[in-house]
Amino acid sequence: MTDANGATTPAAPPATPADGAAPLLRVRDLEKVFPIKKGLLRRTVAHVRAVDGVSFDIARGEVLGLVGESGSGKSTTGRLLLRLIEPTGGSIELEGKELRDLEGEDLRAVRRDMQMVFQDPYSSLDPLAPVADIVGEPFQVHFNMPRKERDEKVVKLLEQVGLSAQHLRRFPAEFSGGQRQRIAVARALALEPKLIVADEPVSALDMSTQSQVVNLLSDLRDRLGVALLFIAHDLSIVHHASDRIAVMYLGGIVEVGDADDVYSRPCHPYSEALISAAPVPDPEVERTRRRIVLEGDPPSPLDPPSGCRYHPRCAYAMDICSQVAPEPTPTLAGGEVACHLHTSGPTLAGRPLAEMSGVTIPEPG
Amino acid sequence: MSTPSTPGAAGAPTGPLLEVTDLSVSFTAHKQTAKVVDQVSFAVQPGKTLGIVGESGSGKTVSSLALVGLLPRTATITGSARFAGQELVGMTTRQQREIRGNDISVIFQEPMTSLDPVFTVGNQLTEAYRNHQGGSKKDAMARAEEMLRLVGIPEPRKRLAEYPHAFSGGMRQRVMIALALINSPRLLIADEPTTALDVTIQSQILELLQELQQEMGMAILFVTHDLGVVASVCDEVSVMYAGQVVEQASIDEFFAHPRHPYSEGLLRSMPHSVPKGERLRMIPGTVPIPSRFPTSCRFAGRCPYAQEACSAAPIPLEQLDDGRVVRCIRHRELVMEARP
Ligand SMILES: Nc1ncnc2c1ncn2[C@@H]1O[C@H](COP(=O)(O)OP(=O)(O)OP(=O)(O)O)[C@@H](O)[C@H]1O
Ligand SMILES: Nc1ncnc2c1ncn2[C@@H]1O[C@H](COP(=O)(O)OP(=O)(O)OP(=O)(O)O)[C@@H](O)[C@H]1O
Numbered sequence: 131m132t133d134a135n136g137a138t139t140p141a142a143p144p145a146t147p148a149d150g151a152a153p154l155l156r157v158r159d160l161e162k163v164f165p166i167k168k169g170l171l172r173r174t175v176a177h178v179r180a181v182d183g184v185s186f187d188i189a190r191g192e193v194l195g196l197v198g199e200s201g202s203g204k205s206t207t208g209r210l211l212l213r214l215i216e217p218t219g220g221s222i223e224l225e226g227k228e229l230r231d232l233e234g235e236d237l238r239a240v241r242r243d244m245q246m247v248f249q250d251p252y253s254s255l256d257p258l259a260p261v262a263d264i265v266g267e268p269f270q271v272h273f274n275m276p277r278k279e280r281d282e283k284v285v286k287l288l289e290q291v292g293l294s295a296q297h298l299r300r301f302p303a304e305f306s307g308g309q310r311q312r313i314a315v316a317r318a319l320a321l322e323p324k325l326i327v328a329d330e331p332v333s334a335l336d337m338s339t340q341s342q343v344v345n346l347l348s349d350l351r352d353r354l355g356v357a358l359l360f361i362a363h364d365l366s367i368v369h370h371a372s373d374r375i376a377v378m379y380l381g382g383i384v385e386v387g388d389a390d391d392v393y394s395r396p397c398h399p400y401s402e403a404l405i406s407a408a409p410v411p412d413p414e415v416e417r418t419r420r421r422i423v424l425e426g427d428p429p430s431p432l433d434p435p436s437g438c439r440y441h442p443r444c445a446y447a448m449d450i451c452s453q454v455a456p457e458p459t460p461t462l463a464g465g466e467v468a469c470h471l472h473t474s475g476p477t478l479a480g481r482p483l484a485e486m487s488g489v490t491i492p493e494p495g
Numbered sequence: 496m497s498t499p500s501t502p503g504a505a506g507a508p509t510g511p512l513l514e515v516t517d518l519s520v521s522f523t524a525h526k527q528t529a530k531v532v533d534q535v536s537f538a539v540q541p542g543k544t545l546g547i548v549g550e551s552g553s554g555k556t557v558s559s560l561a562l563v564g565l566l567p568r569t570a571t572i573t574g575s576a577r578f579a580g581q582e583l584v585g586m587t588t589r590q591q592r593e594i595r596g597n598d599i600s601v602i603f604q605e606p607m608t609s610l611d612p613v614f615t616v617g618n619q620l621t622e623a624y625r626n627h628q629g630g631s632k633k634d635a636m637a638r639a640e641e642m643l644r645l646v647g648i649p650e651p652r653k654r655l656a657e658y659p660h661a662f663s664g665g666m667r668q669r670v671m672i673a674l675a676l677i678n679s680p681r682l683l684i685a686d687e688p689t690t691a692l693d694v695t696i697q698s699q700i701l702e703l704l705q706e707l708q709q710e711m712g713m714a715i716l717f718v719t720h721d722l723g724v725v726a727s728v729c730d731e732v733s734v735m736y737a738g739q740v741v742e743q744a745s746i747d748e749f750f751a752h753p754r755h756p757y758s759e760g761l762l763r764s765m766p767h768s769v770p771k772g773e774r775l776r777m778i779p780g781t782v783p784i785p786s787r788f789p790t791s792c793r794f795a796g797r798c799p800y801a802q803e804a805c806s807a808a809p810i811p812l813e814q815l816d817d818g819r820v821v822r823c824i825r826h827r828e829l830v831m832e833a834r835p
């Protein structure tokens with residue numbers, strides 16, 4: 131990749147080993163159905179298909195951005211990867227090894243390679259443990275490292291995320307939301323994992339601290355080749371931080387592709403709505419443009435719409451859309467999209483949706 | 496989008512609905528006192544939205560919680576916060592409870608810890624309504640369902656019977672918003688209300704807040720990190736750094752010409768301002784911890800324009816002729832741009 135000055139930029143992931151046709155992580159048809167229980171007897175009265183047939187790969191050192199509707203199953207996908215919850219279907223392979231069958235010591239070993247940073251920095255840190263113990267816990271659990279050595283390592287990690295030795299003996303309650311999230315990132319980095327699942331790691335941070343964390347994660351990727359599943363709502367950050375972006379809607383991926391393509395030239399109507407709804411930091415632009423508000427109710431995962439799940443809210447819906455679920459098809463740019471516009475009627479055949487809709491993504495002036 | 500200036504509820508005096516003057520908050524722990532909010536002043540006009548942005552840990556949440564009496568006992572609050580002529584600082588717990596959730600509502604940053612896990616969502620909504628409005632359970636249930644629909648929860652009637660853990664992060668936040676608006680407050684204090692939401696829902700909620708604002712003249716104190724949200728819903732913005740207000744301006748002026756070096760650094764950190772593939776800009780260094788705040792400029796250690804004088808004495812918050820407020824001794828000579 132080259133920038134405006136013709137200099138090469140390090141945006142492309144470090145090369146996958148020549149023999150490494152196999153991705154670091156390979157997810158196929160992943161599924162999680164939650165029972166909804168009610169009443170005194172806690173009888174199951176319904177099911178939520180929180181993740182419903184999700185497939186994707188992550189290469190070594192690649193950053194895959196995951197965006198989508200609130201409740202579309204992004205966090206559930208992340209938790210499934212680490213087996214914090216058990217999948218009800220599908221497969222997850224890390225370096226060719228199926229994770230679904232692992233137990234005991236094997237599972238523990240794999241968990242060392244995959245770490246998670248959670249969405250909610252308030253409930254994910256032990257309130258009774260000082261920072262030194264929270265961040266140093268992995269060293270103790272996995273290596274039984276003595277305190278002094280552990281603290282030295284912890285200070286290094288804290289410095290990497292913009293904190294310092296001053297914070298070592300403090301407790302989570304003494305930190306703001308943003309500071310707590312830095313602590314969580316520091317802990318995830320401790321064992322230099324191969325994959326970090328970061329569930330909205332920067333949502334609670336101010337812009338400058340967001341930049342620090344995103345730069346930190348890209349450094350880590352460059353230095354250590356750690357791959358990242360980056361779940362976030364701020365599309366400009368996801369665009370900037372990711373090599374590829376996957377867009378989820380109601381339990382399924384509707385579009386995946388190169389970050390620039392998905393962000394600037396989306397192929398799926400939901401991606402277009404999502405990206406063009408993001409407010410831009412320019413009062414003039416915000417005043418003059420109409421705010422995009424999706425029509426219709428958000429769908430219920432308890433009773434998902436037939437055919438394409440987006441059809442009740444889609445501005446382009448055709449007859450076929452409520453009847454048949456669209457299959458993923460390749461886009462011209464090398465990604466995939468699941469939408470009938472690309473395969474039936476006046477077909478887009480993988481071209482960006484803008485060629486038909488004329489919708490442009492607003493940019494700050 | 497700017498809203499026409501609507502007067503507050505009938506009989507309210509003109510002038511700010513909320514006027515905060517020299518509000519300070521200290522915490523005492525391990526025999527050490529840390530002043531985490533230091534003489535913060537700002538005003539919210541009826542029907543208007545004041546955004547508060549700033550460094551993580553700069554005291555935005557603590558300042559907002561201090562207004563409604565939700566800080567732990569270890570906190571000492573001084574200064575004044577007048578709401579519609581009534582002093583909020585020093586109110587009894589009972590008075591605070593009376594006003595909270597009724598005239599002033601709060602949406603918190605962390606949705607999970609503010610919803611009670613042992614009660615259904617419907618239960619919590621109807622309680623909040625009946626505590627202040629009375630009325631029958633049935634009416635309250637209908638109102639609760641209406642509120643859930645307004646904030647975009649599908650199948651609201653079914654969802655009323657569920658517990659918070661069965662909702663996604665974003666849906667819990669929408670429930671929080673429904674809870675905050677159920678009694679049609681005059682002032683809404685919203686601390687990162689849309690951070691957990693995808694942008695299509697965010698857009699819906701912002702629209703909803705602005706509608707309610709126009710209908711009821713509700714004023715909003717909007718704490719957020721999202722500068723896009725600030726540009727889209729706020730009239731004015733107040734910038735906090737290390738427990739102090741460092742700048743206040745109308746959003747147009749703020750985005751075009753920030754006057755404080757921290758504001759400039761913040762604006763330049765936006766990913767929009769850097770081509771993909773390049774490192775994002777950021778403000779180097781870290782904010783000092785509250786017990787070690789310098790008495791002089793607190794940003795000096797990270798400021799690209801720092802001079803000796805900056806570290807010599809406390810820097811006053813200056814009121815400029817054009818109504819802007821800045822805390823920087825070099826603001827007259829420096830010309831700052833949001834974009835490098
Ligand atoms: N333990 C659970 N029991 C029942 N339903 C659940 C449970 N956890 C999640 N769900 C449901 O699964 C769906 C997906 O939730 P998930 O938290 O993965 O969404 P998300 O995409 O991360 O949303 P957000 O952006 O709001 O964080 C939601 O409908 C949610 O209500
Ligand atoms: N209960 C408490 N006891 C001691 N210190 C506290 C307490 N609550 C907050 N603080 C401290 O007060 C300062 C301000 O915190 P606050 O939560 O207001 O920051 P914030 O500006 O809202 O940050 P963020 O953007 O990350 O939410 C921080 O240094 C924090 O560590």
Ligand code: SF4
Nearest residue numbers: 438441444451469470
């Ligand atoms: S398949 Fe039909 S309803 Fe679904 S996104 Fe495409 S056009 Fe819209």
Ligand code: SF4
Nearest residue numbers: 792795798805823824
């Ligand atoms: S007073 Fe000095 S150090 Fe502080 S912000 Fe202004 S120029 Fe920078």
Ligand SMILES: [Mg+2]
Nearest residue numbers: 204205249664
């Ligand atoms: Mg989530």
Ligand SMILES: [Mg+2]
Nearest residue numbers: 307555556604
């Ligand atoms: Mg806060």
